[in-house]
Amino acid sequence: MLRNYFKIAFRNLLRNKVYSTINIVGLAIGVASCILIFLYVKDELSYENHFSKADRIVRVAGEVIFEGHQDAFSVTPPPLYDAVREFSGVESVTQFFQAGKQTVWYQDQSFTEDKLLFADSAFFRVFDYAFVAGNPATALSTPNAIVLTEELAQKYFGGAAQAMGQVLRFSKDSYTVTGVYRDQGHSHIAASGLLSRLTVDSQTPEDVRNNQWFNLNRYTYALLPDPQHIPDFQKQLDVLTEAHVNPWIKENRLSAHVKYIAQPLKSIHFDTRYGGDGLSPKGNISYVYIFGAVAVFLLLIACINYMNLATARSAKRAKEVGLRKVVGADRSQIIWQFIGESVLLTLIAVLLALALVQIFIPNFNTLTDKNFTSDFFMHWEFLSVVLAIVLFVGIVAGSYPAFFLSGFKPADVLKSDKHPKGGSATLRRALVVLQFSISLIMIIGTIVVFMQMHFLKNSDLGFKKEQVMVIDIPSGDSTLVQHLPLIKQKLEQHPKVLQTSNTLSIPAEGLSRTLMLMEQDGEMVEKTMDAIAVDHDFIPVLGIQMQAGRNFSPNIKTDERSGIIINEAAAKWLGWADPLGKKVITGNEEIADNSARVIGVVKDFHITSLHSEVQPLAIFLVPQSAGYLLARLAPEDQAATIQFIQEQWRTFDPEHPMEYFFMDEFFDKQYRAEEKMLTVFGYFAGLTILIACLGLFGLASFTAEQRTKEIGIRKVLGSSVSDIVLLLSKDFALLVLLAIALASPIAWYGMRQWLQDFAYRVDLSWWIFAIAGFAALAIALLTVSLQAVKAALLDPVKALRT
């Protein structure tokens, strides 16, 4: 019997090529998207899974309430290490911090490494990385030891075995390789190597290590006996802050309140609340949701095509159903036959989908910043997901046609002059409306995201980010910093280098909040605000406008210690009608030297992305710093100019490779998440509309076929081709209009939510919806009219004879 079903299914597929193609292609696209998205979601959810103790590791994060303003940090003070070690029910504690950008020498080669951590010997007790060489228990228990990932050992020494015992030179110290481990899975700790923390601890003052509770620079992790201990651990943290940390802060006259939070390891990847979390890029759980929803939608639309086409052409299968019943099939047998048929079709679609996945994996990798390969094809987990998709889609898509077709009464369908109507037209229409609503939501989403991106990139930021080259000055090289005025001079001699600036801070970089005393109604009031340190040329190089007062001047020596520039937002926030000359005290108020005066006010400029409003800002003068060198270049011949700058730079710093980037690219990186969203929306909006149109094409052709006789009669009675096209297209146009009415409010609501993330955003004007609706309508009508014209041109004599 099964063979019989398959035979019929196969012969039906071959006989109805258009119908089969529409279904198989639609389903294949849906399934391929599902597979790719499954890979993405699985990968995103796999963080920390390779640590066998992952579910009982917690990170201590801190919330600081400062002037009613709450900040959250993933970094904690050094003394927390000893304090947590005193806790009951803690198996192990490890504390580490980022080494920053380091230049590493081996023999005569040098490399820049920025993913190294200073860690203690407990690190490998908590995080059980697999060691390729060396002993995890002792690898970091001596100063000047370094443990490398297999990758880094390969890069420097050509293998793990060769690396052991070798010495790597850093600018301050040298380190001996004591171990090599394999970094086999995703972790938020994306380190390429670990340096023994003992090396630097011995150089850190004891007071900082033991008593400074407001120095937030280290990551602290604890290993608990089991996950149930987390609440107890949290209680001990609360006791610590109330009994010790907050009293200490008060004693040191800081008006802050601290709370420590035990954060389960596995939750870290998606938790974006905590600042200073620079270990690895954060995951975005809303992407996981958006991708997931898109996958389900695509598959749903493809399933709807199958259901619609299967019921529409049910008239053709009715006789077979009737006959099978006559010779003794009962209803359940017919149901299983049709479900089997859709499972078979899905199976073919899935094979095609696997080919599509193979082809599109590289594009998908770019889109998601991942590194998927097709190795997973033979993995049991993957195969079982594919099997689940086949069965799920086969049964979901097949069930409605199966129940519908199996309900035919043989007595009705076996009469040659009687044909059953092709299923419930109302349901089919409702499903088409659903398909087009989903497509429209995607189209509207794409337009809105595109417009917002255009807006973000082209808004007036209050400074000119274009044609500004930024050179990263390596830290720890004091001679280079001393030479900076000379370097600036040399560079500016080139006609295409318009102006340069040496600055500690640049826009789009993390800002630090500084505590200051500011004059308000004749009294000095404690305030915190964002602060940046720049040289004399920063404001002109970036084209920032002065609103009042003046820029820092190299001729006025007092500017360096007692000059301060604020922005308009700061003046407004402080209630200063005339800010010039107002008194500001930074640092410790007992040192009178630290008092400064406001010498200028700049017009507001966006130092951070347009996600947030312009915040009050204080600008200090630091004429020479190991931050960045900015160079405004003339737009023409930039390659030659850059080469000139590189040559000049090398004469001053032959040791480090010169690292540079452009201000506009750096600033726009802040919109990477949105840019990705735009690509995702763009691709999938295209796919949803494509699959929906495939379905519409199929439906239109069946409608035309069903109405052949009617069209023939109309033509005999004098109807023109355009009348017929209109007749056939009108119904579908109505469905799309209904979809527009349905989709618009949903899309409006969703996109309004999305735009809430931005302090500066585009308006959701009516014409966005009009454009999307018009586009959908045009595509749908084009699809339908192809069929309609074909039907209308048919010879009426032929049409009436059948």
Added chain:
Amino acid sequence: MNKEELVIETQNLQKKYITDTVETTALAGVDLSIKRGEFVAIMGPSGCGKSTLLNILGMLDSPSSGVFKFLGQDISNATERQRAKLRKHNLGFVFQSFNLIDELTVEENIALPLAYLGVSKAETNKRVQEAMERMGIAHRRNHFPQQLSGGQQQRVAIARATVSNPALILADEPTGNLDSVHGREVMAMLAELNESGTTVVMVTHSPSDAEYAHRIVNLFDGQIVTENLNVKRHAAELL
């Protein structure tokens, strides 16, 4: 075999079709008994209820009221599943428009009832072969229905109706779509089947086809108006 056993017995069989506005009576109280081995022809003008009656007898449709006994068992209120079971074990159908499955070959079409009966593969092959030979279509076994003439298609349909050795064959205008030569061929086959013991009930417009039956039932406006014994056929049998 007990010749007097009743295959079909109906009492006051009624069928009404009710739509939103109109109630149409298709059968207005039919009393009919058919004995095992009989060949009965049902005749009457279009719309008299012939096909409705045949569909109810074939358990493809259920009566609105009245009693319908099949092999002595009352099935007026049987479920769809019970009727499907009775159908596949006891009935064979032949239609005016042949109703072969276009996607299956001659051989596969004939084998279909056996598949639903769960007959083994070897047994199926044997019985299909016999049926094809009996109908003279064995050389066409791998052809699809559209590749055959009308007469050949109807022979395939008869082969399919008889392959499971049903007690009763229901034929609905079996010669309606055939020319006279092929029509006579088909009638001869039905008569032959009847002679070998199968009960046949046939709906027809054609008086010449009706000549093959033992008994002719005339239906008018949903009621039996006359029942005539076919003297010729009885005489032939008595000889």
